[in-house]
Amino acid sequence: MQQVIKPEEVLKEYHPPLTDHEALVEAHRCLYCYDAPCTHACPTHIDIPKFIKKIASGNLVGSARTILEANLMGATCARVCPVEELCEGACVLNAEGKPIMIGRLQRYATDYVYGRGMDVFSxxxxxxxxxAVIGAGPAGLTCAGELAKLGHSVTVFEKRELPGGLSTYGIIALREPVEVALAEVEMVRRLGVEIRTQMELGRNLSWEEVRAGFDAVFLSVGLGTVPALEIPGEEHVLDGLEFIEASKMNPHSLKVGREVVVVGAGNTAMDCATIAKRLGAERVTVVYRRTEREMTAYDFEYRFVKNEGVEFRFLAQPVEVLSENGQVVGLKCVRMSLGAPDASGRPAPEPVPGSEFVIPCDQVVKAIGQEKPWVAQMLGLETEKGFIKVNQDYETSLPGVYAGGDCIRARGSASTVMAVQDGKLAAFAIHRRFAQSLGAAADD
Amino acid sequence: MADLSINFAGIKSPNPFWLASAPPTNSAAQVHRAFEAGWGGAVWKTIGAPVLNVSNRYGAWHYGSQRMLAINNVELISDRPLEVNLKEIRDVKRHWPDRALIVSAMVESKPEAWRDIVMRIEDTGADGIELNYGCPHGMSERGMGSAVGQVPSYCQMITSWVTEVAKIPVIVKLTPNVASVVPPARAALAAGANGLSLINTINSIIGVDLDTFELIPNIGGKGGHGGYAGPAVKPIALNLLSSLGVDEEVKRYGVPISGMGGITTWRDAAEFLLLGATSLQVCTAVMHYGFRIIEDLVDGLNAWMDAKGFKTIAEVVGKSLHRISDFNDFDLSFRAVARINPDKCIKCNLCYVACNDSAHQCIDLVDAQGQVVPPYRYDAHANGKHEAVSTRPQPVVREEDCVGCRLCHNVCPVEGCIEMVEVPSGRASVTWRELMQTRPEVTEDWAAMERYRKEVGIEIH
Structure with a gap:
């Protein structure tokens, strides 16, 4: 008899919260470094030894405040940050192979205040x-919250039904349950920020309206959908982000194939593969045109999915989705070989003539990145590699219009924590802009 | 294998480890099990005057993740009937003839009460008597325990009542709740004590509950001072032990000392032996972990003695006492400086902040180009482990400015990373005492001191 899979069980948050005792022991293990490398490595520069020692001393509200002062999305970042590449990767205790569990301690402290409905800011x-903030993802919410803390009146316009951006829709529940993202939204609301959902620039919100009604604008629109594979049978391919969204919003209705192929080797691809495997796919194969060495997924994500039983087919590029009677039956691929480095600095994959083969499957999911932000074209903003171009103060080519988050990430990898730092620094820049007109009283 | 057996004023035991007079030695059942585990001896929980106990009795001080770095208690002497105790002592001694069984006693300060208890203890076949002049709580309020130990004349009088009648060795247990343990020790010896033991517990209040504002432990809404013991008191015990070991009058009696106060591992034990203890008593560590800890106390001490070439405990006892000195006799020209081993350094910067905030500002942060850089010099856009780790400066001691305070060595979390290295000071050896004799003006007048410093080349920044 086939076992019934319950999405709420197989997709629930993977790491359990630390117990009080675990947190205390771990907090005491922290050396309390001075000018700590973890703080340097954190894009938002949370004073990590400070918040950890506050856990040790039993000052949990102070601990959460320390985190949220630097990073308003601290509860999300505690769960989704690539800590091995950031704070924990820089921990001096890596010398002994046992860095402090900074992410999980951060979750412990932030859960404490959210779990008790406590606000640490007013x-x-x-x-x-x-x-006006366009887009209620991590960058937008952070910018809005920081500005509200400084007394400015902020309205966030969000095109989706729920605020939170990728935290709400794009991060699998195993890493971050929806409720965590929404709790952060509510915290920002309680700072006095108005969040208007289902308001989309160019659809039911005009740019003129925004420019006329606000003294400054912050664009945090993120990126677009997953680009097309541009192969025959494209219409059968599922969008990886929509696949993840369905797993969060309506997991019972998400139809997962028996043999699933995921195209792409970034973190979204890993998450799609995890979802497919956990929701009952017998075989999940990740297809990537380069090799293990070039894949952009974080090491820990790659290790995680391998442990889940996901298989990998490197040096393979899809050329056609095969179907019979409207049902996918296979993905035809061609073998690739690595040539000279391309513009990204990685070896360019080249098809090996006559090497086509078919991976039998009944579902194909693509996760090969996201389209560039179309807002740039709409507003006539200067761009860099298709991303919105900003200066050191996060100001775009339009004076008074700022931008941050994935939509400006022309360099480096997109991540929640980078978006939070953008939102925070942009808020400070906007505040400085206002301070000039408000006079010395508002000068920080 | 070294010979761990000892002979303490005629009391023999196969190893120097005795259970101290305390809760672990409250009954025959406990002491039987302790001897089965391998303890060399036991000092029975104090018997004597009738008492009634309270609860809660024990408070504890936890530090970091370490539970019970110290314990404090308001428990009294044995509350079991005297006859039961005496019968059980007799029974234990008959079963364990090779172990040391000492009985701690405390009765009202009357000669007949002391004579009576001594006779009854001797009837059990016990190997010795320990006079409890130490307890700082409960009994002291009734004129016993530390009320005796704090007054040398009482100490001498009562000890003499006991030694006049006792046929077995008499050990006097001293309280640390005094300015100096030497006068009561001398008094006990003058009255014929055959041995000394120290330290008993230290007066303490363990803490206050931050939710209820009650004292810890809470005794029906009240609380008060209790006896403090455990790993945290070890340095105090070592100091008091050594103060007896270097006292000429105490030394003249040539009696053995039983050391205690925070002994938890064989390492602690070895230090007590080196500073003059012949037998070692343990309580808090047993209360924390049970009788089983005797295994590594014996095994570890044995291994250390073998490694150092000691064949008997007697060879170890007091071996470091000749190094006990005081400031007057320290060599003012001895110079040590801190040196950080960059291969071991994990760049936590604890040495840097300790030196900079609390010592003598002689550790620099040096970047890969050899430039001294301030802390927190990265900008808000910098991030990532590679950036953080690759640009992290190395703490380096400016040895010419280092006063050798050793704070950095103490705070460094990496064993052997910061070492204190002896360097030539270029000055002839001299002590403060010698200066007081040869150049008294230097020790009394700042101007003379300045001239002296210039003359011998001492520069204070």
């Missing part, structure tokens, strides 16, 4: 300045 005295 809105600043009103300045009369109005800011």
């Amino acid at each position: 809105p600043g005295p009103p300045t009369g300045k109005r800011v």
Whole structure:
């Protein structure tokens, strides 16, 4: 008899919370480095030894405040940050192979305040300045929250039904349950930020309206859908981000194939493969045109899916989705070989003539990146490699219009924590802009 | 294998480890099990005057992840009937003739009460008597325990009542709740004590509950001072032990000392032996982990003695006492400086902040180009482990400015990373005492001191 798979069980948050005792022991293990490398490595520069020692001393509200002062999305980042590449990767205790579990301690502290409905910040005295934020993802919410703490009036326009951006829709529940992202949204709301959902620039929100009604604008629109594979049978291919979204919003209705192929080798591809495997696919194969060495997924994500039983087919590029009577039956691929480095600095994959083969499958999911932000073209903003171009103050080529998050990430890897830092620094830049007109009183 | 057996004023035991007079030696059942585990001896929980106990009795001090770095207690002497104790002592001694069984006693300060208890203890066949002049709580309020130990004349009087009648060795247990343990020790010896033991517990209040504002432990809404013991008291015990070991009058009696106060591992034990203890008593570590800890106390001490070439305990006892000195006799020209081994350094910067905030500002952060850089010099856009690790500066001691305070060595979390290296000071050896004799003006007048410093080349930044 086939076992019934319950999505709420197989997709529930993977890491359990630390127990009080685990947290205390771990907090005491932290050396309390001075000018700590973990803080340097953190894109938002959370004072990590400080928040950890506050856990050790039993000052959990102070600990959470320390985290959230630097990173308003601290509960999300505690779960989704690539800590091996950032704080934990820089921990001096790597000398002994046992860095402090910074991410999980951060979750312990932030869960403490969210679990008790405690607010650690309050809105600043009103300045009369109005800011529009376009997009309620991590960058937008952070920018909005920081501005509200400084007393500015902020309205966030979000095209989707729920705020939170990728935290809500794009990170698998194993890493971050929806409720965590929504709790952060509510915290930002309680700072006085108005969040208007299902409002999309160019659809039911005009740019003129935004420019006329606000003193500054922050664009945190993220990126677009997954690009087309541009192969015959394209219409049968599922969008990886929509696949993940369905697993979070409506997992019972998500139809997962028996043999699933995921195209791409980034973190979204790993997450799609995990979802497929956990929701009952017998065989999940990741197809990537380069090799293990070039894949962009973090090491820990790659290790995780291998442990889940996901298989890999490197040096293979899809050329056609095969179907019979509207049902996918296989993915035809061609073998690749690595040539000279391309523009990205990685060896360019080249097809090996006559090497086509078919991977039998009944579902194909693509996760090969995201389209560039179309807002740039719409507003006529200067771009860099298709991303919105900003200066050191996160200001775009339009004065008073700022941008941050994935939509400006022309360099480096897109991540929540980078978006949070953008949002925070942009908020400070906007505040400095206002301070000039508000006079010395508002000068920080 | 070294010979761990000892002969303490005629009391023999196969190893120097005795259970101290305390809760672990409350009953025959416990002491039987302790001897089965391998303990060399036991000092029976104090018997004597009738008492009633309270709860809660024990408070504990936890530090970091370490539970019970110290314990404090308001438990009294044995609350079991005297006859039961005496019968059980007799029974234990008959079963374990090769182990040391000492009985701790405390009665009202009357000669007949002391004579009576001594006779009854001797009837059990016990090997010795320990006079409890130490307990700082409960009994002291009734004129016993530390109320005796704190007054040398009482100490001498009562000890003499006991030694006049006792046929078995008499050990006097001293309280640390005094300015100096030497006067009561001398008094006990003058009255004929055959041995000394120290330290008993230290007066303490363990803490206050931050939710209820009650004292810890809470005794029906009240609380008060209790006896403090455990690993945290070891340095105090070592100091008091050595103060007896270097006292000429105490030394003249040539009696053995039983050392205790925080002994938890064989390492602690070895230090007590080196500073003059012949037998070693243990309580808190047993209360924390049970009788089984005797295995490594014996095994570890044995291994250390073998490694150092000691064949008997007697060869170890007091071996470091000749190094006990005081400031007057330290060599003012001895110079040590800190040196950080960059291969071992994990760049936690604890040495840097300790030196910079609390010592003498002589550790620099040096970048890969050899430039001294300030802390926190990265900008808000810098991130990632590679950036953080690859640009992290190395703490380096400016040895010419290092005063050799040793704070960095103490805070460094990496064993053997910061070492104190002896360097020539270029000055002739001299002590403060010699200066007081040969150049008294230097020790009394700042101007003379300045001239002296210039003359011998001492520069204070």
